[in-house]
Amino acid sequence: MSRPPAAPSAGAVPFAGRVELLGLPTDEAASFERGAAGGPGAIRAALASPASNQSTEDGLDLATAGRFGDHGDLELSGGEATRREIESAVAARLAAGSRLVCLGGDHSVAHPILAAYGPRYPGLTVVLLDAHPDLYDSFEGDRHSHACAFARVMEQGLVERLVQIGVRTLNDHQRRQAERFGVEVVPRRRWSDLARLELAPPTYLSIDLDALDPAFAPGVSHPQAGGLTTREVLEAIWRVPGLVGADLVELNPRRDVGGITAVLAAKLVKELAGRLLEG
Numbered sequence: 001m002s003r004p005p006a007a008p009s010a011g012a013v014p015f016a017g018r019v020e021l022l023g024l025p026t027d028e029a030a031s032f033e034r035g036a037a038g039g040p041g042a043i044r045a046a047l048a049s050p051a052s053n054q055s056t057e058d059g060l061d062l063a064t065a066g067r068f069g070d071h072g073d074l075e076l077s078g079g080e081a082t083r084r085e086i087e088s089a090v091a092a093r094l095a096a097g098s099r100l101v102c103l104g105g106d107h108s109v110a111h112p113i114l115a116a117y118g119p120r121y122p123g124l125t126v127v128l129l130d131a132h133p134d135l136y137d138s139f140e141g142d143r144h145s146h147a148c149a150f151a152r153v154m155e156q157g158l159v160e161r162l163v164q165i166g167v168r169t170l171n172d173h174q175r176r177q178a179e180r181f182g183v184e185v186v187p188r189r190r191w192s193d194l195a196r197l198e199l200a201p202p203t204y205l206s207i208d209l210d211a212l213d214p215a216f217a218p219g220v221s222h223p224q225a226g227g228l229t230t231r232e233v234l235e236a237i238w239r240v241p242g243l244v245g246a247d248l249v250e251l252n253p254r255r256d257v258g259g260i261t262a263v264l265a266a267k268l269v270k271e272l273a274g275r276l277l278e279g
Helices: 038-049 079-095 107-120 146-155 174-183 189-198 232-240 260-276
Strands: 018-024 068-073 098-104 126-127 161-167 185-186 203-208 243-250
Touching: 018 038, 018 161, 038 068, 038 098, 038 260, 068 203, 068 243, 079 098, 079 107, 079 126, 098 174, 098 260, 107 146, 107 203, 107 243, 126 146, 126 232, 146 161, 185 189, 203 232, 232 260, 243 260
Parallel strands: 018 068, 018 098, 098 243, 126 161, 126 203, 161 185, 203 243
Antiparallel strands: none
């Protein structure tokens, strides 16, 4: 299922060698429990902690001047305006030549992020790490719920390929949706299938922290037992080729235990930034 690498769309600004954080502090599309709007702040605090530094596991120092920055949090208006504001802000940073690690917030932010990424990167493959497929056509009467984000992405043709890894809540409706959109689902019990996936650039990685087992990431609103380990998520980050963007979502500081999920998220942000800087 491999294909030749796809280039950015005509007229796109080349990558300027800079990765930026962009905070998207919204949880209005979350079901069951709110709190993910506090995620960006908690991740930044963990990144700034003197308990660690700015180096990745392969020794890349993100503190090198001009390579890793923070574009701050968007001030979001709510509702449809929030989606427009996210899409516009992401498109502007991409037009400036940056690559982004977007910090949620709930997973509904993936839809407007990919609305900006898709036109710039034809042939884009999205790799989703998540306990949930987020493919509901509508959830609790809301077609823009965080449980529907990738149904909206796929029905609008924003990406060419969607591979979902770690899923362990696939019901009949979402199974039919996956078949409808040609989504490739790798359930948690088939983690070893990841090694056989043929992925080609450009790729985008979307990480919902509930992909991890609650033993590693208790600070999420929808914990699901039997999830991925921290090392397995890192392996996925390092394995995905030609990474051009990422998001990290659904950290709920209200449910965290001793800040360990925020520390985990900060670790993942650093490794994502390192991969994005590879060019």
